[in-house]
Amino acid sequence: MSKYNQLWQYIKDNKTGDFELSFDEIGKIAGVALDHSFLRYKKELSDYGFEVKKISLKNKTVKFHQI
Template sequence: MSKYNQLWQYIKDNESGDFDLSFDAIEKAAGLPIDHSFLRYKKELSNYGFEVEKISLKNKTVKFHQL
């Protein structure tokens, strides 16, 4: 079980199509601070029908794409 399962389930249940979430919104949905391990765990999101398309450190957002 991944520490980001809560976030993945939130995305699956609440979003469709392509969308952006701020780092703050991700932390709120995940119930924990986002850290470097997000890069390792992001591949699990495909099991929920989405993928991480782009991470913007400048804008502090993550773009998600529905598969």
């Protein structure tokens, strides 16, 4: 079980297509702040039908894409 399971489930249940979430939104949904470990855990998202398209440190956002 990953610390981002709540986020993955939220995305699976509520999103379609391409969309973007801020770091703050991700923290609220996941119940944990976004940190460097996200890079390791993001590959789990493919099990839920999505992938991380782009992480913007400047804008503090993550773009997701439905597979």
